[in-house]
Amino acid sequence: MVPANPADWSVEPFKLTKRDGYFYGRGSGDDKFMVASFVANLIRYRQEGYKPDRDVIVALETDEEILDRDALGIQWLLKNHRNLIEAEFALNEGGGVGLKAGRPIRNSVQTSEKVSLTYELEAKDRGGHSSLPRTDNAIYRLSAGLARLSKYAFPVKLNETTRAYFERTAELESEQTAADIRSVLSAHPEPASLERLAASPLYNAQLRTTCVATMLEGGHAYNALPQVARATVNCRILPGEPVDEVRSTLARVLADDQVAVRQMHEPVTSPPSPLQQEIMGAIASLSAEFWPGAPIVPTMSAGATDGSYLRNAGIPTYGHSGLAGEVDDVRAHGKDERVLVSSFFAGQEYLYRLVKMLAGGG
Numbered sequence: 001m002v003p004a005n006p007a008d009w010s011v012e013p014f015k016l017t018k019r020d021g022y023f024y025g026r027g028s029g030d031d032k033f034m035v036a037s038f039v040a041n042l043i044r045y046r047q048e049g050y051k052p053d054r055d056v057i058v059a060l061e062t063d064e065e066i067l068d069r070d071a072l073g074i075q076w077l078l079k080n081h082r083n084l085i086e087a088e089f090a091l092n093e094g095g096g097v098g099l100k101a102g103r104p105i106r107n108s109v110q111t112s113e114k115v116s117l118t119y120e121l122e123a124k125d126r127g128g129h130s131s132l133p134r135t136d137n138a139i140y141r142l143s144a145g146l147a148r149l150s151k152y153a154f155p156v157k158l159n160e161t162t163r164a165y166f167e168r169t170a171e172l173e174s175e176q177t178a179a180d181i182r183s184v185l186s187a188h189p190e191p192a193s194l195e196r197l198a199a200s201p202l203y204n205a206q207l208r209t210t211c212v213a214t215m216l217e218g219g220h221a222y223n224a225l226p227q228v229a230r231a232t233v234n235c236r237i238l239p240g241e242p243v244d245e246v247r248s249t250l251a252r253v254l255a256d257d258q259v260a261v262r263q264m265h266e267p268v269t270s271p272p273s274p275l276q277q278e279i280m281g282a283i284a285s286l287s288a289e290f291w292p293g294a295p296i297v298p299t300m301s302a303g304a305t306d307g308s309y310l311r312n313a314g315i316p317t318y319g320h321s322g323l324a325g326e327v328d329d330v331r332a333h334g335k336d337e338r339v340l341v342s343s344f345f346a347g348q349e350y351l352y353r354l355v356k357m358l359a360g361g362g
Contacts (some may be wrong), residue, residue, distance in 0.1 A: 001063055002026060010336055014332075022338040029339045030332035033323050035060055037348040044352065047323040053360035059085050064306050067116060069265060074306040078313050082095060089279060090280050091355070092307045094319025095299060097291055097343075099325040104291035105172050105327070109160050109283060110273035110319025113301035113308060114209075114236040118264045119250060121145065127227035138229040139218045145254035146213050146231055152253045154209040156184065156194065157238055161272055161300045162206050163203050168297045202327075205302035209246060211235040236302050250334055270308035272300075274314040282357045283320065290350050291324070322350035 004013035004026040012016040025032070038058045045056065063073035073190040075086060094110035123145075125138040158166070159190040163185065176196070183193035184207070198204040211233050218229030238244055251261050275298060284296050299319075307317035324343040331337045 002030075003336075008078050008335050013337075018341065021341055023341055023344055024336060024338045028337050029096075029323060029325065030061075030273070031321075032323055033339055033347065034093055034351070035346060037351050040348065041352045041355065045356075050356070051361050052356070054088070054358070056359050057087055061306070067265070067268065067304060068306065074309045078309060082313070082317065085315075088170060089273075089276070090307070090310050090315050090317040091351075092310070092317050092319050093305055093321060094301050094303075094307075096321045097287075097294065097324035097347075100327060101294070102326075103240065104294040104324060106168070106297040107283070107287045107291055107294050107322075108297050108299045108320070109275075109280065110299045110301045110305075110307070111275060112159070112239050113243075113304055113319075114205075114238060115243070115267045115308075116304040117235045117237055117246070117267045119211075119233045119235065119247070120262045120264055121231040121233060121250075121254070122260045122262065123229045123256075123258060124260075125225065125227055128225040130223045130225055133225065138226040141256060142218065142231055142259060144230040145256050145259045148255060149211065149253050152249075153198065154211070154249070156189070156207045157209075157241065158185070158207070159239065159272070159300070160300045164298045165206060165300065168295050169170070171295070183214055206300060209235065209237045209241055210302075211246070211250060236304075237267070239269070239272060239300070243269075268304075268308045268312070270311040272309060273318055275308075276316070279318060279358065280352065286350065286354055286357060290346060292296050292320075310337070320354075322347035322348055322354065 006013055009024075011019065011024045013026040015025065016028070039060075042056070042058055045052075059077065061073040061077055063070060065121055068075050071079075091183065091208060092110075094113075095108040096354035098106045098108065099223070119315060121141040121142060123138040125136060125141075128134070166181050166185055170178045170185075180193040180197045183190045184197055198207060203222060204210070209211075212235075213231050214234045216230070219226035220228075235246055235250075237243060247261060254261070280296065287294065301319060305319065307319060310317040323339060324347065
């Protein structure tokens with residue numbers, strides 16, 4: 001569970017609140033919606049006497065938000081009870097329906113995700129009394145390196161999923177943004193087009209690997225020179241990009257051999273799931289009933305889910321929720337996280353029907 005400070009919210013974050021057409025609460029969209037929908041739909045199937053041709057398995061486990069670092073979630077399930085979740089494919093969180101001013105503009109299917117990897121940067125110094133400052137200061141040294149990192153952009157690298165994402169997104173965007181996307185997709189992108197497109201955090205995350213400072217600490221007393229200054233940098237690495245190259249790039253951009261770069265955990269890499277016609281065709285057919293005219297768009301998640309572990313175990317995994325929300329009002333992990341009440345129930349019905357389409361039987 002992602003923490004939430006009650007003082008920051010306009011409602012109690014860990015109590016479901018219905019207000020102004022929304023359900024408010026931490027995890028309402030990420031990802032208690034799918035938990036509630038799958039469980040309710042499973043009960044509904046049982047009550048109706050539904051007999052699918054395929055097994056329908058609901059697996060709810062823990063620690064996804066900490067990348068299952070203690071191996072007590074999906075890794076434990078795969079290791080100890082693989083037989084209970086053996087499947088041809090899996091539907092997972094992610095890949096919602098994007099709305100703009102209430103109009104559906106796309107229905108996303110997440111087929112791959114970036115690799116989350118965190119580094120600790122550390123600068124050390126002998127310290128001393130603050131009344132005798134020196135130019136060699138651990139905080140200044142680390143800050144200078146972080147300032148250089150803030151100005152660096154990793155090279156653009158498109159894969160099958162992100163190329164398809166931009167091709168379909170160009171059809172939905174304004175004239176200028178569509179032209180910028182087509183330029184970036186071309187063999188010789190115009191620098192100005194790339195700069196404009198990368199100004200959008202959403203698009204920039206689809207274009208390249210990113211590394212950003214997320215935590216900072218330094219010093220031990222107000223009247224002492226700092227002996228240690230540390231920063232945490234979280235990277236989201238494109239699938240297939242060598243991890244060692246990212247670390248080397250960080251060291252090169254920091255440009256200071258007295259700032260140590262330490263990898264804090266082992267990354268989980270995974271191949272993308274194939275765009276199977278059986279799955280994509282069912283999604284396209286049903287989506288046209290719920291959100292007419294909204295194209296099906298393959299996406300690469302800039303975040304991380306347990307889908308990587310399933311893909312590595314040979315279970316193709318597709319992030320696809322059927323939950324519609326405004327693309328300009330994404331509150332997952334943030335203040336006043338919420339989902340539209342109408343979207344909640346429409347998404348639940350969509351998943352109910354989609355699972356039946358994919359499982360067959362009657």
